[in-house]
Amino acid sequence: MGCSSCSTGKDGQPRGCKNNGTCGTDGCNKLTVFDWLSNMSLPNGEKPFDCVEVRFKNSRKEFFRNTDNLSLSIGDVVATQAQSGHDVGMVTLVGELVKVQMKRKKVDFKDESLFKVYRKASQSDIDKWQKCRGREEEIKKRAREMAILLNLQMKISDVEFQGDGSKATFYYTAEERVDFRQLIKDMAKAFSIRIEMRQIGYRQEAQRLGGIGSCGRELCCSTWLSDFRSVSTSAARYQQLSLNPQKLAGQCGKLKCCLNYELDTYLEALKDFPSQDTKLYTEKGVAFCQKTDIFKATLWFSYKDDPANWHTLSKEQVQEILAKNKKKEKVASLEEYAADNSVINEKVAFENVVGQDSLTRFDRPKRGRNKRNRNKNRNRNRNRNQKGNQNKSRNSNKKRPAKNA
Incomplete structure (x- = not known):
């Protein structure tokens, strides 16, 4: 995902917003939502919706109530209420679209127990938050070492600090139930913070960590996919x-x-496609389906006695033969229908003349060049032998004694 202002500059940093992927338009963030109601004004007498959506580390998003009617927009860093202390996150959605998102995620927007937005984050809040974020990798590494020493069958995949630095949430994956009570005691003693362990699935782990898929793009689960x-x-x-x-x-x-x-x-x-288990009864024998091409509406059949010889039939031809078989009638052979298909000339929309779109064009052996090299070596050896023979004849003439007059 990327917004129009986040093109990369010469130094590898975003050229436009300079926020390293957390721009104010929320166009290059995880699970971003396009606010298509942002340029529409409210009807007369309507008050703006008092809830906002705030994103924390990776894909964690929560809804908070703006009780103080703060002027918030997408990209603002705010201090929010937590179970103990406060947290720091970035506003990702405001206005009426938040109500739609709350209905979609089955969150009651009339619930008075929703956490509140305290204020826009001050510089001291942001500095403390960034300092805590900088400790996460080191603490995650040490927590993994502690889990290995205790022989716990679990993988700690991510650590998230609360904005005030008083609490850290450890996300882990495990095949079975894990008794991590001793691990929590050791980590609380080593890090001097409150510890919360939260088990997640393997899909949620990929969603939080992100990455590049086999298609070459960012993972769908970490960019836009919200339900698995x-x-x-x-x-x-x-x-x-x-x-x-x-x-x-x-x-x-x-x-x-x-x-x-x-x-x-x-x-x-x-x-309306014939089944893969379809059998065709002909006078020549029973034919079985070997292969199908759904979008070309083509099937390949072969006789039971000759499985290596395939006959190409269209979907309509197979249905015609099945209709006759249903009436207990057998067709002569599959070759008659396959011959009808060979008469049809397919129109070529694109013809590769040069061969530059072939991925294996460099894998072909260069026989012409090898043949030329072989001929050059043969000619060189022949010339060398001829010169050797001439030198031998000259030497023999020099050694031959002169005849007497």
Whole structure:
């Protein structure tokens, strides 16, 4: 994600906002929401909505009530109420759109127990907050070492300090229940702060840490995806993908969320498509389906006795044969239908003349060059042999005695 003012300069810093990815427009932040109501004025007599959305470290967002009617806008750093002390975060959404987000996340905006926004953060609040953020990596490393010494089967993935530095939340993942009471005692003694342990799933861990996916873009879960739907291997089967866990799994170790993106399109195309288990009965024998191409509406069949020889049929032809088989009629052979397909000439929309779009064009052996080198070496050796023979003949002539007159 990136806003229009965050293009990179020569020194690697953002050229426009100079805020290292936390610009005031909230265009390059995690799970950003576009405020499409920002340029619209409220009707007469309507008061602005008194709740705001505040983002803390990574993807953690919470809603707070603006009881003092502070003039807040997106990008303002504010001090908010916490269970004990105060926290510091950045405003990511204001106005009527906050009410829509609260309904979407099932948060009651009429609840009077919502935490409040104290004030806009002062410079001392920001300095203390940045100092605490600077200690997080060191404390996370030491906490991992303590967990290893106690032989705890857990992975501490992230640490988040409260804005006033009085509390730290440790996010961890584990396969089973972990007894970390001794770990909390050791960390509280070593760091002199209050400790809170919070278990998260592997998808939530990838959401918090972020990263680059196999597609080359930032992870969907850390940029815009807010709900994690279950992904099953049937989604890969419907899309005819190879069931290779190394390719289908994301950085969280689970199946990629993007497998669900095009699943509805495939299911819609498969509604009137013959099944993969379809059998065609011909006078030549029974034919089985070997391969299907959903978007080209093409199927490949082979006889039971000759599985290596495939015949290409269209979806309509297969349905026609199935209709005859349903009436207990057998067609002559599949070759008749495959011959009809060979007559149709496909229109080529693009023809690669130069071959520059091939990814494997540099892998081809350069036979012409090797042949030229081989001929050069052969000619060089032949010339060398000829010169050697001439030198031998000259030497033999010099050694031969002169004839008497």
